[in-house]
Amino acid sequence: MHYFQYKNGELHAEDLPVEALAREYGTPLYIYSATTLKRHYRAFDSAFSGIPHLTCYSVKANSNLSLLRILAREGAGTDIVSGGELFRALRAGVPPEKIVYSGVGKKTGEIQEALLAGILMFNVESAQELERINAVAGEMDKVARISLRINPDVDPKTHPYISTGLKENKFGLSRSEALETYALALKLPHVDPVGLDCHIGSQLTQLSPFLEALERLKAFHGQLADMGVRIRYLDLGGGLGITYDEEEPPHPADLGRALVKALQGMDVTLILEPGRVIAGNTGILVTEVQYTKTNEGKNFVIVDAGMNDLIRPSLYGSYHRIAPVRERGGAEILADVVGPICESSDFLAKNRSLPPVAQGDLLAAFSAGAYGFVMSSQYNSRPRAAEVMVEGDRHVLVRGRETYNELLALEEAGLSSISALEG
Numbered sequence: 486m487h488y489f490q491y492k493n494g495e496l497h498a499e500d501l502p503v504e505a506l507a508r509e510y511g512t513p514l515y516i517y518s519a520t521t522l523k524r525h526y527r528a529f530d531s532a533f534s535g536i537p538h539l540t541c542y543s544v545k546a547n548s549n550l551s552l553l554r555i556l557a558r559e560g561a562g563t564d565i566v567s568g569g570e571l572f573r574a575l576r577a578g579v580p581p582e583k584i585v586y587s588g589v590g591k592k593t594g595e596i597q598e599a600l601l602a603g604i605l606m607f608n609v610e611s612a613q614e615l616e617r618i619n620a621v622a623g624e625m626d627k628v629a630r631i632s633l634r635i636n637p638d639v640d641p642k643t644h645p646y647i648s649t650g651l652k653e654n655k656f657g658l659s660r661s662e663a664l665e666t667y668a669l670a671l672k673l674p675h676v677d678p679v680g681l682d683c684h685i686g687s688q689l690t691q692l693s694p695f696l697e698a699l700e701r702l703k704a705f706h707g708q709l710a711d712m713g714v715r716i717r718y719l720d721l722g723g724g725l726g727i728t729y730d731e732e733e734p735p736h737p738a739d740l741g742r743a744l745v746k747a748l749q750g751m752d753v754t755l756i757l758e759p760g761r762v763i764a765g766n767t768g769i770l771v772t773e774v775q776y777t778k779t780n781e782g783k784n785f786v787i788v789d790a791g792m793n794d795l796i797r798p799s800l801y802g803s804y805h806r807i808a809p810v811r812e813r814g815g816a817e818i819l820a821d822v823v824g825p826i827c828e829s830s831d832f833l834a835k836n837r838s839l840p841p842v843a844q845g846d847l848l849a850a851f852s853a854g855a856y857g858f859v860m861s862s863q864y865n866s867r868p869r870a871a872e873v874m875v876e877g878d879r880h881v882l883v884r885g886r887e888t889y890n891e892l893l894a895l896e897e898a899g900l901s902s903i904s905a906l907e908g
């Protein structure tokens with residue numbers, strides 16, 4: 486069941502016509518389906534219901550506060566990678582004891598904030614980070630629960646920019662370094678090594694890399710037990726892929742069955758950090774055609790959403806299905822769908838077969854709920870897209886579009902004092 490569907494030739498977000506929302510809030514506009522979000526979360530979480538587990542939604546995929554609030558009410562924890570994400574997760578009502586903190590570059594202030602909040606654990610990525618967490622926790626008279634992120638050297642068979650578990654990637658510790666670092670953790674008074682963690686990459690479309698990583702972690706778990714480290718949490722990260730085009734990723738239930746079976750007999754709580762599989766197909770980006778033109782036989786459809794709104798096609802060559810919001814007949818044309826940004830890398834699609842579209846038409850880019858708005862910027866001084874959440878026949882503006890004044894707010898003070906520099 487899809488919640489972005491055509492009814493009588495018009496694209497609907499649940500029960501609302503997308504065109505009406507776009508006319509009300511303007512374009513570019515992100516539209517999210519609350520029903521899809523909940524359905525994805527429940528499908529994922531219930532796949533692991535046979536074992537002790539915690540689903541920590543990866544905030545980086547889509548950090549809109551309202552979306553986080555819905556997930557928090559569903560019982561989700563979160564995987565965060567910055568003080569900013571911690572702040573958001575807490576504001577949205579995620580209980581601190583369901584928050585895990587990943588990332589290679591945690592700063593002292595961020596560690597303090599997480600300790601103050603009382604998060605479940607830090608996924609530590611280097612010996613230096615472990616020492617820093619120990620020192621900060623010591624100053625605060627606390628003991629930090631930690632896991633070490635192992636780099637299992639497994640090929641996730643995905644785009645090189647989003648693969649994270651190969652030895653040439655910056656993430657985690659090799660197994661030999663990790664053994665030494667657990668030994669160090671046992672000696673440090675302000676850290677408690679309770680977990681073992683890995684995350685091998687994103688948009689994975691096969692089960693085998695997950696299972697391979699788990700096998701390596703299990704072998705490592707045995708070595709840790711021999712050293713006297715008692716692991717209570719096994720965190721396998723996120724990474725399950727979605728269908729953008731013709732990919733056929735495993736269903737969460739398949740991943741669940743395979744992992745539950747592989748974990749039999751292990752006395753641990755499984756932690757998972759799904760992002761894309763929860764949020765990706767929960768959102769679309771709606772954009773309006775500004776102009777069409779043909780240069781030497783090449784067709785361009787120029788829309789009002791640019792690489793600043795959805796950077797995935799420019800950054801990874803990613804595919805997003807694009808279709809008119811009102812179904813159109815007529816012979817298809819091959820065109821590049823491009824934005825208004827002054828860069829040739831500013832495109833949503835290249836050589837795409839589209840029905841004939843005209844100025845003023847609305848187009849939807851599908852599967853834009855994850856790594857869409859969160860990766861947007863104000864490049865070319867463009868206010869970022871607004872975000873709307875739909876449920877049934879109701880909707881809420883969950884983030885308005887900033888005004889030009891708001892775009893300049895942080896610079897105004899500089900403008901009033903710049904004359905001092907000008908002498």
Ligand SMILES: Cc1ncc(COP(=O)(O)O)c(C=O)c1O
Nearest residue numbers: 543684687723724758759760761
């Ligand atoms: C540590 C960590 N956990 C979870 C995720 C979420 O990944 P995905 O959106 O592919 O599920 C990522 C991103 O790849 C990550 O780096």
Ligand SMILES: N[C@@H](CCCC[NH3+])C(=O)O
Nearest residue numbers: 545647687688797855856
């Ligand atoms: N930003 C990437 C995913 C990165 C995952 C973060 N570790 C994407 O859009 O596909």
